[in-house]
Each structure stands twice: as C-alpha cells, then as structure tokens.
Amino acid sequence: MFKPFQYRRLAAIVLLVLAGLVWVCDRLFDIQITRHRELLVRARQYAQSRRVLEARRGEIRDRNGVVVAISTPVKSIYLNPALCSNRLDQVAQTIGPLLEIPPEALAERVRSCLQRSDRGAGEPQKALLLRHNVPVDEWRGIATALDLEMFGLGKPNLSAAEQAQLRKLRHQILFARDTQSRSYPGGESLCQVLGFVSSRTNGSGLAGACGIERSCDEVLAGKDGECLSQQDAAGNELPAYREHYEMPTDGNRVVLTVDLRLQRIVEQALASARTQYRARGVSAIVMDPKTFEVLALACCPGFNPQNPGASTNETWRNGVFTDMVEPGSILKFIPLAGALELGLTTLDSRIYCEHGLFVVNKVPVHDHAPYGLLTCRQCFAKSSNIAFSKIGLALGPERLYRCMTNFGLARCPGVPFADETSGRICLPRTWTTMSLTRAAFGQGVSVSQLQMAVAMCVIANNGRMMRPYLVSRIESPQGQILRQYQPQFVRSVVSPQTAQQVTEALKAVVSPEGTGNLAALDRYTVAAKTGTAQKSDGHSYVAGRYYSSMIGFFPADAPRFVIAVALDEPQNGYYAGTVAAPVFRSIAEQIAACLQIPPDKGTSVPAGNTLARPTPSIAQPAPLPASRVPVQVPNANHAFASTPKR
Amino acid sequence: MNMAHLLTLGCGIVSLQRNGNVFRPTRLGLLAYLLAVKPVDIFPVRPALDVEATPAHPRRSPGRASRIETILLRSLVVLFVLALLACGFGAQHISYVREKNRLGRDLRRTELDLRALTQTYRSLEAEKSVELAQRSLQPPPQPAKADLVQQAVPAKTSRTSVVQECKSTPTSAGGAAFSRQRTRVADGRHPTRRSRVAGR
Numbered sequence: 001m002f003k004p005f006q007y008r009r010l011a012a013i014v015l016l017v018l019a020g021l022v023w024v025c026d027r028l029f030d031i032q033i034t035r036h037r038e039l040l041v042r043a044r045q046y047a048q049s050r051r052v053l054e055a056r057r058g059e060i061r062d063r064n065g066v067v068v069a070i071s072t073p074v075k076s077i078y079l080n081p082a083l084c085s086n087r088l089d090q091v092a093q094t095i096g097p098l099l100e101i102p103p104e105a106l107a108e109r110v111r112s113c114l115q116r117s118d119r120g121a122g123e124p125q126k127a128l129l130l131r132h133n134v135p136v137d138e139w140r141g142i143a144t145a146l147d148l149e150m151f152g153l154g155k156p157n158l159s160a161a162e163q164a165q166l167r168k169l170r171h172q173i174l175f176a177r178d179t180q181s182r183s184y185p186g187g188e189s190l191c192q193v194l195g196f197v198s199s200r201t202n203g204s205g206l207a208g209a210c211g212i213e214r215s216c217d218e219v220l221a222g223k224d225g226e227c228l229s230q231q232d233a234a235g236n237e238l239p240a241y242r243e244h245y246e247m248p249t250d251g252n253r254v255v256l257t258v259d260l261r262l263q264r265i266v267e268q269a270l271a272s273a274r275t276q277y278r279a280r281g282v283s284a285i286v287m288d289p290k291t292f293e294v295l296a297l298a299c300c301p302g303f304n305p306q307n308p309g310a311s312t313n314e315t316w317r318n319g320v321f322t323d324m325v326e327p328g329s330i331l332k333f334i335p336l337a338g339a340l341e342l343g344l345t346t347l348d349s350r351i352y353c354e355h356g357l358f359v360v361n362k363v364p365v366h367d368h369a370p371y372g373l374l375t376c377r378q379c380f381a382k383s384s385n386i387a388f389s390k391i392g393l394a395l396g397p398e399r400l401y402r403c404m405t406n407f408g409l410a411r412c413p414g415v416p417f418a419d420e421t422s423g424r425i426c427l428p429r430t431w432t433t434m435s436l437t438r439a440a441f442g443q444g445v446s447v448s449q450l451q452m453a454v455a456m457c458v459i460a461n462n463g464r465m466m467r468p469y470l471v472s473r474i475e476s477p478q479g480q481i482l483r484q485y486q487p488q489f490v491r492s493v494v495s496p497q498t499a500q501q502v503t504e505a506l507k508a509v510v511s512p513e514g515t516g517n518l519a520a521l522d523r524y525t526v527a528a529k530t531g532t533a534q535k536s537d538g539h540s541y542v543a544g545r546y547y548s549s550m551i552g553f554f555p556a557d558a559p560r561f562v563i564a565v566a567l568d569e570p571q572n573g574y575y576a577g578t579v580a581a582p583v584f585r586s587i588a589e590q591i592a593a594c595l596q597i598p599p600d601k602g603t604s605v606p607a608g609n610t611l612a613r614p615t616p617s618i619a620q621p622a623p624l625p626a627s628r629v630p631v632q633v634p635n636a637n638h639a640f641a642s643t644p645k646r
Numbered sequence: 647m648n649m650a651h652l653l654t655l656g657c658g659i660v661s662l663q664r665n666g667n668v669f670r671p672t673r674l675g676l677l678a679y680l681l682a683v684k685p686v687d688i689f690p691v692r693p694a695l696d697v698e699a700t701p702a703h704p705r706r707s708p709g710r711a712s713r714i715e716t717i718l719l720r721s722l723v724v725l726f727v728l729a730l731l732a733c734g735f736g737a738q739h740i741s742y743v744r745e746k747n748r749l750g751r752d753l754r755r756t757e758l759d760l761r762a763l764t765q766t767y768r769s770l771e772a773e774k775s776v777e778l779a780q781r782s783l784q785p786p787p788q789p790a791k792a793d794l795v796q797q798a799v800p801a802k803t804s805r806t807s808v809v810q811e812c813k814s815t816p817t818s819a820g821g822a823a824f825s826r827q828r829t830r831v832a833d834g835r836h837p838t839r840r841s842r843v844a845g846r
Contacts, residue, residue: 010714056768059775066778066779066782067775067776067778067779068779070771070772070775070776071768071772072768072769072772073764073765073768073769135769136762136765136766136769137769178761178765183772183776185775185776185777185778185779185780186779186780237754238747238750239750239751239753239754239757240743240746240747240749240750240753241750260779260782261782
C-alpha cells in the first residue's frame with residue numbers, strides 16, 4: 001500500500017503534469033486561434049514567394065509577314081546591397097568591370113542605397129537595379145565570370161564563418177530577373193504607326209504607350225502567369241511547395257495592313273521632300289480604295305521607337321490620324337460631289353468667277369487669279385474659291401453639312417487607333433452665309449488627313465464608303481488566325497455616276513491647265529486635288545505659314561491607290577501644286593514600279609473597272625433617286641448664274 | 647506493495663501478485679506483461695470433470711493502489727504505442743518530404759534549363775526576324791538612268807508653267823487691310839472676316 005507521502009508526491013506530479021498541459025494548451029490556443037492571422041501573415045512573409053511569370057509580348061508584322069516589332073528575352077541585373085555593406089569597395093572593384101560600370105560609380109550607388117536604408121527611409125532595399133536589357137548571352141558570361149571570382153577566398157587564415165560569408169557573397173551578390181525588351185527591326189520606319197512601349201506601373205512587363213502598341217495592347221500583352229510557392233532562407237523557390245502555378249499566355253500577333261515596301265517608298269519620299277522644301281513636317285498616307293486598307297503611313301520627322309526619349313513628344317504623334325487641320329482646297333471635291341449628286345450643277349455648267357473678287361455679306365472672297373466665266377470642271381481644276389462659294393450657297397448649310405458628314409468628316413473614322421480624331425465641323429444652324437461660303441472651299445472646318453483620304457477613297461470606290469482599317473488579322477503566337485478583319489461596308493455616299501464625274505473633275509486638276517499638273521504621271525492617269533491652306537495661330541491666319549497638301553488616286557479609271565500628301569509650313573515654295581504634287585508624283589511612280597502596276601495611258605482600261613457614266617446636262621439633269629431629289633434653296637440661281645454680273 | 651516495482655523495467659516487470667500462484671513465473675517478460683489484459687488470476691486451474699465439487703476461490707477485489715497502477719501502466723503503454731506510431735509516421739513523412747524536395751529540385755533544374763533554352767531560342771528567333779526585316783527594308787536598286795530622264799522630261803515643262811502661274815498670283819496671301827479682321831478657325835469655330843486665301 002502507498003504511504004500518504006507517496007500519495008502527495010503522486011498528486012504533486014500529476015498536478016505538475018496537468019499544469020504543463022494547461023500551459024501547452026494555452027500556448028496552442030494563443031498561437032493557433034488568437035494570433036492565427038497575424039502569425040500566418042508573418043510566416044508567409046518569411047516563407048512564401050510570389051513570382052510573376054511574364055508573358056511574352058506578341059509580334060507585329062506587316063501584311064507580307066515581315067516582323068516590324070518583336071520581343072526579345074533579356075535580363076535585368078540586380079545587386080543585393082545588404083550582402084556587401086562591409087566589403088563595398090572590394091565588391092565594386094570585382095563587379096564593376098564585369099558590368100562595365102566604373103567601380104567608383106558603382107560603389108557610390110550602393111553606398112547611397114545603404115545610407116538611405118540606414119536613415120530609415122522605408123524598408124531596407126533588397127535589390128538595386130544595376131543594368132537592364134542585358135542580353136541573355138551577356139548575362140551568362142557575367143555569371144560565369146562571377147563564379148570564377150575569388151572574393152578573397154584564397155587568403156590564408158580565414159575562419160569557417162568568413163569563408164561561408166564570402167561564398168554567400170559570391171553566389172548571391174548579383175542576381176537577374178527575366179524580362180523582355182521590344183525590338184523594332186525597321187528602326188524609325190513605321191514608328192508613328194507602331195508607337196512604343198514602356199514598363200508597366202507594377203514594374204513587370206511592357207505596356208503600349210502609343211500607336212498600335214497602345215491600341216492593341218490587350219491583344220499583344222497576353223496574360224502573365226503566377227507562381228505562389230515557398231522559399232528557403234536563401235530565397236530559392238521550393239517547387240515542392242507550390243500552392244498555385246499558372247503558366248503565362250503569350251501575347252497574340254498583330255498583322256497590319258501596311259506593306260513595308262510601300263512604306264519604305266513613302267518614307268524616303270517624305271524625307272527628301274522635307275529636306276528639299278524645308279518643311280516643318282511632312283506626312284503621307286496610302287490607302288487601297290477597294291478595301292480602305294491603310295497600305296502605308298508616315299510622318300516626318302520620326303523617332304526611334306526603341307529610344308523615344310531621344311526625340312520630342314511631337315514626333316511621337318501620328319499626325320495623319322490625330323492632328324486636326326484646316327484642309328483648304330482639297331475639300332472642294334466634297335461640295336462638288338454633293339452638288340453633282342443633287343443635280344445642282346454639272347461639270348459643264350458655267351460659273352462666273354467674278355474676276356477674282358466676290359463679296360458675300362460685305363465680306364470678300366478672292367481667287368488666286370482673276371477668272372471670268374468657267375465651266376465647273378475648270379473651276380475645280382483651277383481651284384476657284386469664288387465658284388465653290390457659290391456652290392456652297394447653292395447647297396445651303398444643311399446639305400453641305402450632311403454632305404461632309406456623309407463623306408466621313410466630323411466623325412471618328414474608327415480604324416481604331418489611339419487618339420484618333422474626329423475633326424470638328426460646327427452644326428449648320430450656327431453657320432452664317434460667310435461660314436457657308438468658306439466651308440465650301442475648306443475653311444472653318446477641321447479634319448484629319450485620314451478623313452480626307454477616306455473621303456477620296458469614297459470617290460475612287462464609286463461612292464461606296466467602307467470602314468478604314470489598319471489591322472489585317474490577329475494570329476496566335478503559333479500563327480493560327482484568330483480574327484480576320486474584312487472590308488466593312490458603311491454606306492453609299494454618292495452614286496457611281498457622281499463619283500465618276502468627280503473623278504473626271506479630279507483628272508482635270510492634273511491636266512496641264514490644272515493646279516496639280518506636276519503630279520501627272522507618264523504612264524498612268526491620275527485624279528487628284530491640291531490644297532494650300534493658311535495656318536492659324538489661334539486668333540488669325542498667319543502670313544507665310546501654309547499647310548500644303550495633295551490628295552488623289554491612280555490609275556484614275558481603275559483606282560488602285562489613294563495617296564494623300566501634306567507638307568506643314570514648307571519654306572521653299574508653298575503652293576501645293578509646286579511642293580506637294582512632286583511628292584505625290586514621286587510616291588505614285590515608285591509604287592507603280594514596285595508593284596508593277598500595268599500602265600493605263602495609251603492602253604485600254606479594264607472593262608470591269610469603269611462605268612459608263614453619261615454626263616448630265618443642265619437642261620436634262622440625271623435622274624436621281626427619290627431620296628436624292630434636290631431641294632430648291634434660296635439664291636440658287638444666284639450661285640449658278642450663267643452670265644457674268646459685270 | 648511497492649511502487650518501485652513499477653519502475654523496474656530493466657529486466658522485465660516483477661509480478662505484482664505472486665503469492666499463492668504456482669503457475670505464474672516469478673518474472674514476466676515485458677511483452678508478455680504488456681499483452682496481459684488484466685492482472686493474472688491467481689486461482690488454480692479447476693478440475694475439468696468436477697466443476698461443482700471444486701469450491702470457488704473467493705476473488706479478491708483489487709485495491710485502490712492497484713487500480714491506479716493499472717491505469718498508469720495502461721496509459722504508458724498507450725503512449726508508447728502512440729509514440730511508436732508517431733515515429734513511424736514521422737520517419738515516413740521525413741522520407742516523403744526529402745523525396746518531394748528532391749523531385750522539386752529536379753523540377754526546378756529542368757524548368758531553369760527549359761527557360762534558358764526557350765530564351766536562347768527566342769533570342770535567336772528575334773535576331774533572325776530582325777535580320778530579315780532589315781534585309782527587306784534595304785533600299786531597292788536604283789532605276790536605270792534612262793528611265794529617270796524619260797520620266798523627268800514632261801514634268802519639267804509643266805513645272806515651268808506652274809511657276810509662272812505662281813508668280814502672277816498676289817504675293818501675300820493675307821493683306822494688311824484684312825489681317826485685323828481674321829479670327830481663329832483652326833479649332834473648328836466659325837470663320838469670320840478673312841482676307842483672300844491661297845485657295846489652291
């Protein structure tokens with residue numbers, strides 16, 4: 001039997017054990033339940049690693065499959081400042097030459113980083129970016145060279161701890177992160193179309209900053225992957241403890257409608273024109289009038305998309321799409337088409353040009369030369385402002401406005417492209433007689449060069465408007481077509497007969513008596529219109545600052561290309577007929593030679609591409625659909641007076 | 647009874663009740679003891695044929711100390727078994743984790759190799775694309791001189807006529823008399839009073 005003291009002893013032991021158990025339970029409760037969330041966060045901070053697996057940005061290609069933008073894998077090299085705090089000079093001397101950074105500069109950078117941490121400015125920096133966009137091969141070379149560095153390990157009398165520290169220094173002082181850089185093989189070619197990329201706000205990956213890179217960013221960027229895992233004390237990932245792993249999805253490929261061969265031709269022509277005419281800027285666009293595809297688009301001066309910071313912001317802008325300008329006389333074909341469509345005039349109707357001075361509501365309108373009685377065709381060929389003031393008056397504000405908007409002005413063309421402008425035209429109810437006469441020859445309205453090119457495409461496409469587009473298709477990274485963009489019919493703007501009449505008028509512009517005769521080609525018929533617009537400084541027109549442009553298509557009877565050229569503030573001459581027409585001609589000639597377009601001068605035109613369009617006479621106007629019956633406007637007889645007033 | 651018996655485990659556990667049990671060995675092995683469900687019944691084997699004739703041996707109820715000892719011993723046994731099981735599971739878990747880590751390291755190495763190869767492939771692919779694009783961007787061969795001359799001839803005459811025409815036009819597109827009346831129009835506002843325009 002137990003003795004009493006044995007019972008007491010046993011009871012004491014049991015109590016102690018129980019107390020211990022209670023203490024353990026209390027601790028467990030505290031750790032597992034009370035402080036669960038806090039400790040979980042802390043544990044995750046220590047052990048969990050989250051890596052973003054960067055998706056490769058998709059390529060951009062031209063219509064023939066030539067790569068114009070591609071992503072290249074590169075490395076960003078970082079240094080761990082905490083490891084080298086007591087061996088700064090030694091590290092700088094060793095690593096500096098490997099990274100081609102002067103050791104003194106490197107030491108200074110690391111020192112300032114460490115000092116920032118010591119001052120308590122935020123958390124200690126774990127990584128200091130030394131170089132970015134380092135090619136993979138170069139990084140391998142650096143890593144190999146680093147492995148061969150001794151970091152003083154060869155010295156005698158080193159303790160085990162010192163040796164371990166030096167080994168750690170050698171293996172962990174530098175590390176690299178996978179990233180990508182964007183390469184543009186063409187350099188400045190197509191720069192305003194492509195745009196450029198910049199780093200994302202979270203520091204991972206690239207984001208389009210402007211141009212197609214920005215417009216198609218969602219398509220190009222792909223989807224980043226993510227890896228949630230545990231890491232060891234050295235920061236190495238433990239793949240066995242991956243909680244979540246999502247593979248990155250590479251970005252898709254964007255295929256443009258642009259043809260690099262034509263693009264090169266346009267860019268060369270613009271560069272030489274800018275030099276020759278000492279223009280502030282030159283731009284051009286080439287479109288296919290059948291499909292409304294943009295075949296070439298260039299603005300000069302350009303910039304290097306790989307280093308956009310070296311150029312001014314102005315050069316980044318795609319002026320053809322984004323800049324609003326007063327078009328001047330190149331707009332005249334739109335009121336002409338409207339008047340012809342409504343039967344208000346014919347090409348052979350005679351218009352009195354008032355010998356160069358026409359006063360509307362006490363405000364004069366001038367021509368650049370005094371003309372008397374001219375046919376409508378001649379008025380267009382000689383670009384008479386007075387004649388088109390009268391046509392504007394005949395049309396009236398409502399119909400002129402509708403005519404312009406039907407041709408796509410004051411509406412976003414819908415390419416789509418970042419910062420695409422819709423231009424501005426005031427509502428017709430606010431127009432005065434003077435604004436009406438001015439709008440008819442291209443003043444008081446703001447349009448983009450693209451809008452004018454689209455309007456010209458309408459004429460070249462027998463009055464049918466399509467939606468302009470710049471992206472031909474979207475392909476997967478493996479080349480599978482995901483989306484194919486097709487020409488999209490928008491509306492019929494004018495009848496084919498009217499379009500043919502306007503074409504005839506445009507051909508007259510390039511005839512020897514027209515303003516654009518320098519654009520004539522030897523073996524191709526050309527239909528075009530010149531325009532020399534004065535520039536405004538915001539308050540008034542400024543003398544000596546002009547916007548000279550030419551827009552047209554060739555071959556005139558079977559249009560293949562619409563070309564729009566504009567020179568901003570040319571110095572050696574300013575009339576579009578003398579500065580823009582030669583550029584137009586140069587581009588057209590080279591395109592025809594490059595693509596071996598069959599000549600149409602002196603040869604029969606293919607039957608399917610022309611329409612038999614009888615020219616309506618004044619006495620018997622062409623029959624119009626019910627919706628297009630001309631509305632009688634006041635002063636119509638005045639506008640189309642067939643006899644001179646003086 | 648002495649509790650010291652319980653703690654003598656070095657060479658087996660000494661029987662707790664040995665008095666009068668002629669069949670019980672004086673020292674039990676540890677395993678035999680552990681397998682025993684309850685204290686050994688000390689009643690002798692009853693005659694097989696004369697069950698009734700044999701007087702029943704009065705069963706002695708165990709004392710309190712004995713019950714405590716039994717409970718403690720059983721608890722120890724359970725704890726021991728659990729410890730054994732835990733050790734087994736622990737060893738298995740350790741080997742599992744080691745294998746998992748080894749596979750993880752292999753996976754990581756393979757991943758890094760694959761990534762390096764992918765990067766190399768993509769670098770080469772990019773280089774090739776850049777080269778191809780640059781080749782396609784090289785200027786085409788210049789056309790023959792005769793062609794240029796042939797194309798330039800008609801342009802020369804027409805350019806002269808245009809230049810003459812330009813000279814005949816007014817020198818200034820905006821005269822001083824009208825410059826004060828101009829307002830802004832480039833922003834799409836209404837044109838107000840303006841002077842003559844270039845208009846070509």
